[in-house]
Amino acid sequence: MTDQDTELIEGICRKDKRSFELLYKGYYKKLYILAFQYVRQPEMAEELVNDVFLKLWNDAEQLNIRQSLSSYLSRCVINTALNTIKKENRKAFHQEKFLSGYEESEMENDEAQMLENKLIRLEKALDSLPPQCKKVIMMSKFDKCKQQEIADALNISVKTVKSHLTNGYEKIRVMLSKEQVLFFFLFLLFAVELRLLHLNIVL
Known part of the structure; x- marks a missing residue:
């Protein structure tokens, strides 16, 4: 860990906004590119990186970073990206399942209605x-x-x-x-x- 990293971490632990701004400006672009490589969506990548920085600031007093700041932030972004992908895949699966079930239900209802109509006509014909x-x-x-x-x-x-x-x-x-x-x-x-x-x- 470099001396500059140490100073930034110590400043963030003290809730020093200047230290946080320097950290944000120094690492945002790199972390955004890393996030985009995983999620492939600009807005999602931007939101993901901002969430990482926000969590870092909220948990500043409990920070215990023993590796380089770059490695630590990169790992946070990767973990967050993977969790986001899992959530999106799970959401897509449930949506697809719901829509599929809805379509099947609609088809079944339509078929049942058609069958009932035919039976009614048949009854009238027989009667x-x-x-x-x-x-x-x-x-x-x-x-x-x-x-x-x-x-x-x-x-x-x-x-x-x-x-x-x-x-x-x-x-x-x-x-x-x-x-x-x-x-x-x-x-x-x-x-x-x-x-x-x-x-x-x-x-």
Whole structure:
């Protein structure tokens, strides 16, 4: 440690503003360049160096520097820069995670709303069918009943069952768009008993 460093440190320990000004003017540029090499942002580098000087002044009475002043200040800047980078990375991670979760949530809500709208249209289309036709379609697609089983259960002919299915699908096709027709058949293929209760259909 040089004599000049010793004098500056002793002056700062006494809270001598002149000593602090000399220290600031003598090392600021070097420390700024060092900080910028780490954070790569001018404003952040400037703020970082000022924080180091401020901490040095606030802790002046507890200073215990045994190395050169240049090495001490450089180490303070590097440590502060690394901590700043960690905080920024952590903040960026949480922001990205939050935004990702928000976007996923928005997408899920939109998809749920679209699904609900399609189900409502499907219910209306089914409700528009004659009761017997509606019952035949539900037994065929939801209960996976064969045409003969439907005919026996409803006491009608297989030909009548086929007629109900053909006419029912045609009416639904007219009422729904192409996209909704695709959804309708997928819905019929994968529907579950819970949905039957929701539709309030008694077979």
